[in-house]
């Protein structure tokens with residue numbers, strides 16, 4: 001094996017055809033053992049719930065590797081601090097959901113470095129952006145631009161991420177958990193439920209999450225037919241104290257505003273204990289199924 005390694009690295013000669021498959025097996029074994037603790041990707045990791053996922057994945061599993069993606073790595077101060085602490089196990093990549101080439105580049109970079117992924121979490125989401133996107137209180141406030149922007153970031157982007165990452169998804173990781181399948185977890189929201197819609201309003205956000213739910217469910221049906229199982233989950237984190245919920249926290253009943261730490265702890269427990277029968281489910285932070 002050592003000789004093979006030397007030959008391939010020095011490039012002294014072409015590997016004879018009869019040795020090529022041996023070389024491939026040797027490369028696979030080296031990669032597999034190097035990333036034995038598993039590789040998780042968190043998309044939308046600069047702040048909020050996504051950042052907390054990265055933190056807990058690194059802190060709770062001392063062998064696991066994490067790829068954290070965000071739009072502006074240089075400005076993601078929290079992630080940079082984590083990188084100082086977990087330099088070997090954290091890899092920060094640039095990815096903007098609205099630019100498909102950046103998703104493709106991240107997929108190529110992950111493939112080259114790790115060979116495979118065991119967990120993919122899509123944690124991005126937009127509800128309001130000053131001067132650009134306001135959650136609508138009535139139909140007269142609905143604008144085409146707001147609807148399209150919410151759809152682009154909340155529904156289209158996460159599905160494009162799955163499209164580029166799924167060939168890399170393999171069983172593994174989840175060390176010390178019951179997870180024996182690769183998992184894709186999309187952060188959705190209870191307001192995306194049509195059956196649970198009693199209040200109305202928030203047309204753009206609400207319907208974009210409904211679209212995300214349908215797209216994810218559709219992907220989960222396709223994944224169920226694949227040889228290597230991949231489980232797709234839609235997760236509602238509860239109302240969590242982040243930038244996204246801050247302007248709307250006034251009406252949250254006492255005790256119903258969760259910390260990021262609490263919510264992510266609950267969501268990770270759902271992810272780590274996911275079974276094939278959970279594929280395509282829309283679950284709240286406490287494991288309860290939410291009606292479509």
Ligand SMILES: NC(=O)c1ccc[n+]([C@@H]2O[C@H](COP(=O)([O-])OP(=O)(O)OC[C@H]3O[C@@H](n4cnc5c(N)ncnc54)[C@H](OP(=O)(O)O)[C@@H]3O)[C@@H](O)[C@H]2O)c1
Pocket residue numbers: 044045046047048049050070071072095096097098123124125126153187188189190236237238239240241242243244245
């Ligand atoms: N917080 C809640 O109460 C709550 C409730 C129900 C569901 N959720 C869902 O949970 C998820 C996480 O929400 P959060 O509370 O953590 O939100 P947040 O604190 O506002 O964080 C949103 C994240 O999305 C990223 N993002 C936005 N547009 C992006 C784009 N074009 N490309 C890449 N990344 C982009 C942001 O990155 P930048 O730093 O670059 O802007 C940020 O990392 C969302 O799907 C949300 O809908 C949250």
